Amino acid sequence: MDFFYNDLPSTSSSTLKEGQEDTQMLKDTDSDLSRKTSSNVWISESEEEQSSSYIDDINKKAQEMVEKINLSRTRDEEMIDSFQEKLIEKVTEMCQLMREQMYKIYEKNSSEFQRKLQSLTEVVDNCSKLNYDLLEASQALACLRSGLDIDQGSE
Incomplete structure (x- = not known):
């Protein structure tokens, strides 16, 4: 009985023939690529969700800022x-106070006026009386003078 080592089952790992090795490597590579692709797709979807979530957060914050x-x-x-209402009230108050002060001044000035x-009326009345008296005195002097002229002409 001849035993070949190739026919013996291996306990640690199975050995592959040359053609089988290439096929197995291609399968492993395809498997790895499909995992990576699905992983990349998953990452892309995840990134897209994160990006969308990030954009939503920015929109939310912008909306809150606008509000x-x-x-x-x-x-x-x-x-x-x-402020305008209070200012109008204060201005109205001040105008009323100014008006009251103005009327007080008017009263004081009016009394003095x-x-x-x-006094002016009394002075004008006195001037009128004096003018009348002066006119009478002037007429009396004119009569006296005219009487003196007649007397001097007869002498």
């Missing part, structure tokens, strides 16, 4: 409106 900006603008508008006007 915050709009909310801030709304608050600014409300603050300006409130009335007093001075009364």
Whole structure:
């Protein structure tokens, strides 16, 4: 009985003949490639999902920022409106106070003006009386002179 080592089953690994080795390597390579391809497809899908998720996050954050900006603008508008209302109230108050002060000054000036006007009226009345008296005196002197001229012409 001749035994060949090639016919013996191996306990550690099976040995392949030359043609079988090439076929087995091709199968292994194809298997590895298909795993890598499916792995690459899976990675691409995963990357695509991550990318899509990342874009969604960016969109969400951008939307939140826009909402915050709009909310801030709304608050600014409300603050300006409130400021305007308070300013109008204060300006109205100040105008009323100025009007009251103006009327007080008018009253004071009016009283003083009335007093001075009364004094002026008295002075004008006195001037009129003096003018009348002066005219009477002038007429009396004119009569006296004309009487003196007559007397001097008869002498």
